[in-house]
Amino acid sequence: MIGEPEIDGDWHTASGPEGTAEGAAEALPGAPGPGRVRRGRPPWLWALGGVLAASAVWAGTLAVQDRVPDVPRLGYRHSPDLCKEFELKTVAQTAGRGFEGGRSGEGVHLAQDWAYCTISTPYQDGTMMYGAELLVELHKKGDPAPDFATGPGTAPENRLDLDERQEVQGLGDRAVLDRQYAHDGTRLMVLDGGAVFTLTMQWFQVREAAAVDGNIPPATIDENAMHAAMIEDMRALMAKLKR
Structure with a gap:
C-alpha cells in the first residue's frame, strides 16, 4: 500500500x-x-x-x-471643571469659614491630562483667611511613582522640610503630608496608579484693623485638625472622580 x-x-x-x-x-x-x-x-x-x-x-x-513604555493604571476620570467636583466640606467646618468663588483650568494631552482649581474664603478684616489649590494629574504613559513628591513646586518662595513629612496610611498607593510648605501652609499629595492628587492649603490672618487699635488678638488654628480635614476632603474627591 x-x-x-x-x-x-x-x-x-x-x-x-x-x-x-x-x-x-x-x-x-x-x-x-x-x-x-x-x-x-x-x-x-x-x-x-x-x-x-x-x-x-x-x-x-x-x-x-x-x-512600548509602561502604561500606569488609571482608575480616575478627567474633569474639565475641577471646581465643580472639589468640595472642602470638612475643611470649611474645621476653619469655621465657607469657601466661595474658584478658578478652574485643564489640559488634555497624549501623555497626561491635568486639571486644577483654586478657591478661598472671602475677605474679612480681623479673621483667618484660607486658600486652597488642587491639582489632579492623570499620567497616561509614564509612571509617576519614581518622581512622586520629590520637589517643592515651581514657586521660588515655597520650601519643603522633609523632616516634617508624614506618611498618610490608607489613601491611594502612597500619600504624604508636608506640614511646612510655602508660607504657613500644608501640602497633601496622593499617588494612586497613574494619578497624582495635590492639595495645598495656606492660611493667614487679616490684621489691618488690629494694626490700628490693637483690640483684635492673633488668631490661632488647630493644625492637626486641619490636616485631618484635608485628608477627609481628599478622600471624598478621589471617590467622586473614581471610574
Whole structure:
C-alpha cells in the first residue's frame, strides 16, 4: 500500500511500466526517481523547528515590549471643571469659614491630562483667611511613582522640610503630608496608579484693623485638625472622580 510507507517514514518505489506506482511517482513534482528511497524527517527535527519558531515569536514580543513604555493604571476620570467636583466640606467646618468663588483650568494631552482649581474664603478684616489649590494629574504613559513628591513646586518662595513629612496610611498607593510648605501652609499629595492628587492649603490672618487699635488678638488654628480635614476632603474627591 502507498500510505503505509509514508506513515513509517519510508517510501520505496520499484521499476515498472507507466501507470504503475513508479509512473505515478515520476509524475509528481519532486518525487523520488526509480529505485530511490525517500525517508521522512526525523521527529526531533520537527520538534526543533517548533522550538525555534516559538523562540523567534518570544524574541519579537520582548522587542515590542521594550519599545512600548509602561502604561500606569488609571482608575480616575478627567474633569474639565475641577471646581465643580472639589468640595472642602470638612475643611470649611474645621476653619469655621465657607469657601466661595474658584478658578478652574485643564489640559488634555497624549501623555497626561491635568486639571486644577483654586478657591478661598472671602475677605474679612480681623479673621483667618484660607486658600486652597488642587491639582489632579492623570499620567497616561509614564509612571509617576519614581518622581512622586520629590520637589517643592515651581514657586521660588515655597520650601519643603522633609523632616516634617508624614506618611498618610490608607489613601491611594502612597500619600504624604508636608506640614511646612510655602508660607504657613500644608501640602497633601496622593499617588494612586497613574494619578497624582495635590492639595495645598495656606492660611493667614487679616490684621489691618488690629494694626490700628490693637483690640483684635492673633488668631490661632488647630493644625492637626486641619490636616485631618484635608485628608477627609481628599478622600471624598478621589471617590467622586473614581471610574
